[in-house]
Amino acid sequence: MRSAGAVAGASGWLYAPASTALTGYQGAVDIPALADFTQCLRQATSVPIVSGVGISAPALAARIAPLVNAVVVGTPVVRALLTNPGQAPAVVTSFAQALHPAFREHRV
Template identity: 85%
Template sequence: MHPQSAEQRHLDCLAQAGADLLEIGLPHTAPFLDGPVIQSAYRRALRNGHVLDRTVRAVEYAARLRPTVVMAYWDSVSRYGPDYVAGLFSDAGAAGVMVVDLPAHMAARWHQAASSAGLVTPSLVPRQTPSSFLPTAVAGASGWLYAPASTALTGHQGAVDIAALADFTQCLRQATSVPVVSGVGISTPALAARIAPLVAAVIIGTPVVRALLSNPGQAPAVAASFAQALRLTFREHRV
């Protein structure tokens, strides 16, 4: 039996801390939608090499714990090929792959490859998307739509315009029946609790990654604080 890697121990702790779903990022050299914390994590992963193989192994392990989704940039998908990437992560047990910067002219190609592999294809829809373009932006999406809470990069720790997010999620629901979730800039459990009534789920990334990079032993407590706040809020609004 092989000893557990650090990544596997972290995934165990996050699942036990209350994560209902795990998202694994495929490291990229130019993650232009991500802030300094995620960029730093990606640089560390890239220095270790064998990025795709290591990501697949992480997905294989994570998928045994919780439903797991891969977050990727289109450059990585196109470099390896949509069919290859979809098949690889499907075989690893992923439930889906979200390409955060999926080009409109490649959307049908990607959705076909993912669907053939049995993957859902969540879509990130930028807040600045014009209302007239929303039907096109959500076409082919499955699993959920990702509505960023902030228009800034991931890791934003400032104010979030809750009213604007509420309006945007309402527009998305009018454009599709796919559930809407939110992430990006949800920096505290209290803020997560304020956003939870607007969406079907809340995605927490940078606060957990920041802890993993600086003090891994604190990451489960960080994840648990968000999970507790969200469970309480969802319970109050769905009774």
């Protein structure tokens, strides 16, 4: 790993972007590449690994969740708040349901 020194000195958590694109990206995410990257990080550190960038749909969040300790979902919520604020709770709920079984029974 090229950044072994930075990883070795990490505390708190490490961010493993799901995509190298800009925040708000809605295209394909290379899940195998993310899996390889998180595996390398786990070999270099014991801090939690968090992923975001490009996690634009609940199904994608559910696919990424097993690879990391936490999933960051920002842009879909912000988009809902900006375009249709009344839909924002439903967007958040859909991600929560996809990420955690305890939330699957919750209805907005």
